[in-house]
Amino acid sequence: MAVKKEAPLLVAEEYYQISQEMLESFPKYRLPLPVFRYRDDVAQLQMFIARDQRMSNEQVEEVHNLAREGDLFVSRVDYPIYSKHIIKQLDLILSDRNLKEGEIAYICVEALNARLKDYLDQPVKIVADKLYADTLVLTEYLMADPYRIKTFLNRLSREHSLAAHSVNTMIIGLWMLFNSKKDEKAVERKELDRYALALLMHDAGMSKVPSFILQKTTPLKPEEKDKITQHALMGAKMVQKLDLGWDELVQAAFEHHERMDGSGYPRKLKGDQISKIGRICAIADSFCAMIAARPYAEAKEPLAASQEIAADARYDPRYSSLIRNALITQEIALKAPEKAG
Ligand SMILES: [Fe+2]
Ligand SMILES: [Fe+2]
Numbered sequence: 001m002a003v004k005k006e007a008p009l010l011v012a013e014e015y016y017q018i019s020q021e022m023l024e025s026f027p028k029y030r031l032p033l034p035v036f037r038y039r040d041d042v043a044q045l046q047m048f049i050a051r052d053q054r055m056s057n058e059q060v061e062e063v064h065n066l067a068r069e070g071d072l073f074v075s076r077v078d079y080p081i082y083s084k085h086i087i088k089q090l091d092l093i094l095s096d097r098n099l100k101e102g103e104i105a106y107i108c109v110e111a112l113n114a115r116l117k118d119y120l121d122q123p124v125k126i127v128a129d130k131l132y133a134d135t136l137v138l139t140e141y142l143m144a145d146p147y148r149i150k151t152f153l154n155r156l157s158r159e160h161s162l163a164a165h166s167v168n169t170m171i172i173g174l175w176m177l178f179n180s181k182k183d184e185k186a187v188e189r190k191e192l193d194r195y196a197l198a199l200l201m202h203d204a205g206m207s208k209v210p211s212f213i214l215q216k217t218t219p220l221k222p223e224e225k226d227k228i229t230q231h232a233l234m235g236a237k238m239v240q241k242l243d244l245g246w247d248e249l250v251q252a253a254f255e256h257h258e259r260m261d262g263s264g265y266p267r268k269l270k271g272d273q274i275s276k277i278g279r280i281c282a283i284a285d286s287f288c289a290m291i292a293a294r295p296y297a298e299a300k301e302p303l304a305a306s307q308e309i310a311a312d313a314r315y316d317p318r319y320s321s322l323i324r325n326a327l328i329t330q331e332i333a334l335k336a337p338e339k340a341g
Pocket of ligand 1: 285
């Protein structure tokens with residue numbers, strides 16, 4: 001097999017060298033984006049096949065040969081297009097050396113968002129297994145270098161949807177998990193896998209709450225409030241059915257609205273009666289809810305939201321100031337929410 005060559009540096013900035021595996025995820029005869037070939041003799045990229053152009057069998061073969069030899073490129077400007085293909089085969093990100101960190105974070109977020117939507121629409125084990133498989137791709141990627149979680153902080157969504165909120169909560173919760181230990185490398189793979197899936201699914205029960213209640217901008221009636229309160233138990237029952245054999249999944253769903261002083265719901269647990277993931281998820285969940293615009297409240301600035309949580313004794317003081325401290329020291333940066341209107 002030919003050794004694939006490195007892309008020339010200047011080219012690699014603006015163009016993405018696509019592998020054969022990546023090419024195979026595109027429709028065979030019509031490429032969804034223009035591709036370019038690298039010409040060694042003139043050290044230049046030239047447009048090879050235009051977007052949606054119907055290719056002959058010879059051209060299909062030639063495109064594959066170019067990809068195999070490392071001479072096929074697409075413009076990085078088109079990354080929303082090629083990422084749509086990669087999200088269906090997320091494990092490609094683990095072997096593709098030509099994707100940038102920011103692109104990988106974008107692709108992972110899109111993939112998990114799509115898989116989670118599928119699960120919330122159809123909460124059965126085979127759909128959950130696909131979500132879990134993609135979650136494991138993410139955790140493998142993070143295990144190789146825990147600092148990569150920081151790139152994901154730039155990908156927090158401000159969209160008001162259950163899936164977007166859940167992916168945000170996972171990102172913040174995993175960042176907290178890494179930072180809850182003296183050394184980021186102290187997080188074990190199994191723990192990371194469980195946290196990632198459990199954080200993603202913490203609000204699964206919300207998919208059972210009628211959407212008119214979630215969209216209301218006026219105060220809720222007591223029976224509507226009850227419906228929302230029940231999401232913790234409903235979610236716990238949903239994830240229990242997946243029968244994965246570990247506790248974090250149920251704990252996150254069941255306990256993320258419990259509070260240290262016993263003022264939370266549904267069981268009014270106190271302090272260490274609440275599991276560690278329940279306490280971390282509570283903070284990540286509240287923070288992510290605060291920085292997103294909701295029908296009944298405007299989005300808060302990340303720093304203001306983190307200060308509010310740090311000052312609130314209902315959250316575990318071992319973790320409640322992590323986000324605020326990292327924002328103040330500028331160890332992390334979070335974009336301010338977009339202004340509505
Ligand atoms: Fe919740
Ligand atoms: Fe939540």
